[in-house]
Amino acid sequence: MKTCGGNRWWIKQAALFIRRESGTKELLIGIACLLVSAGLGLYAVDTREWNARVLIWAWILLCLGLHSALSVSEATLDTGSGQVSWAWGLGVPFFRRTRPLTAFDRVQVTTPAHDLSAKAMHCVVQLVGEGGAPEVLSRSTVRDEALTLAEAVARHARLGLQVDGGRVRSDEARGAGLEDGSASVEPSLPPPGCRVQVREEEGRLEVLLPAPGWKGGYLSRGLLGFALMGFALALCGLIVVRSRVSWSLLARMTPFMLVPFGFGVAHLRRALVGVRTTWHVTVTLSGLEVVRAGSGAPQTTRVSALVIRDVDVREFSEGAPGVSPLATCPMLVIDRQDGEKLVLGVGLPRGELEWAAARLREALAGRAEVRRAQAHVG
Structure with missing residues (x-):
């Protein structure tokens, strides 16, 4: 049995299971919520003050406690039936939805370097198909865990494997990586x-x-560098002309002008390095x-x-x-x-x-x- 983030996964006969259960932190939070909820309920019964606010908070904390302490979720890829299912429940999964494996053509791993969304701290393993939204299987902050799970799912379900926006590797080419001669393919002709x-x-x-060369973003970065440097120099010249060479004013403004000038130099230098x-x-x-x-x-x-x-x-x-x-x-x-x-x-x-x-x-x-x-x- 292996782990990927907060999930445990294993293969049993024709099915691969990915299961998430409450960890120590969630369990402690759930127990605390349940104790507070029970305390509010006993208080209401003992005092016979059926305050609506107390009852609402007791109910909310009861639901949160049950969810944190007992909630489980499970994804199952069953190649025997050709189905993938997701289930949720308390203690045991009992709400379930199912999709056919044929709806997906690859397993995709999205890493933080590629995903710039709010969840970019996690590597996401998901099933991707042409005719529907991606289905998330697991998340992990450890890249190797996510890649290991993705390769296992791809091999088990005979799907392609894609890392970030790269090519989709077939089951044959993925088998033993570049060390296997099966990964060798006849190279195509170079593009025009x-x-x-x-x-x-x-x-x-x-x-x-x-x-x-000066293509794509390098040109815009170089122009931005020139613009920032030009702005700083123009502001310096304007101060000198308008103040009739007031060197004291120029000395006070120099630190402020050095900031855009420094950013301009940095952008221009990076662009010059990149284009060469x-x-x-x-x-x-x-x-x-x-x-x-x-x-x-x-x-x-x-x-x-x-x-x-x-x-x-x-x-x-x-x-x-x-x-x-x-x-x-x-x-x-x-x-x-x-x-x-x-x-x-x-x-x-x-x-x-x-x-x-x-x-x-x-x-x-x-x-x-x-x-x-x-x-x-x-």
Whole structure:
């Protein structure tokens, strides 16, 4: 029996159960509400003062106490009957609703880096289909718990698996990840006008992600930086002209003008770094070598093939070039088994990133086959 957030889940024969029961905190709150409710009821009976306010509060606390102490909810995926059901109750579930499994085509995991809603502190595991609203199965603040449950549900129900806005992985490709040759797929042709360069030589696949240039959010960020710097300088010049070079007034206003000027410099610097950043990814027998260049000395990161969970394209806000902190853009994500992510290709078109990700997945799967063959010969 495993956990995901406040839920316990297990598989029994053809059914996967996800059950939530009251924890210690909810149980204590429920007992406290029930005791207060009983106290108000005894007070009303003993004094025979049937005060409407006292009775209403007693009833409210009784309902809250029962809900906190005894409420249970359960989701069941039964592949034998082809149904998924959600049940609620007190002590045991007795209210139930059911939907066919065929109404869903994938299990989706939404992580805080992608979900910018009020519940962004939780990873959400949900069933998603084309013809209806998503159905939530569980939430957890631990990403690995949510991914483990999502993979189990996808495998049990034979559905695709999608992490954030990435590709939907099939049951065959998901079986053992990139270490399994079944994950290898024939790469599609590059999209028209693709600037991503791919070359293979001496058993190494090299993928070059070019600098995005002044496209998308980088242009707006650069213009905002120029505007803030210009505003500060213009205000400084206006003070000098109007006050006939009153250096004392200028000295007092300088700290206030430095604030927009500093923000302008920060925005412009980030835009200049982003538009010049290139990524050079090399697939070797041992894993990936990623070189980031464009500003300062090149930075090299090596990732072992044994710890790579997936290579995908997803929408993220962290590092997005837009001015708004809520802005998102597609990024190529190298997902590790330990939950860490390496994000690259910010600012490039999604189609080009998806083609690059497909080539990297194919190369990693091919290298995995070579390693297995060498181990078998050894």
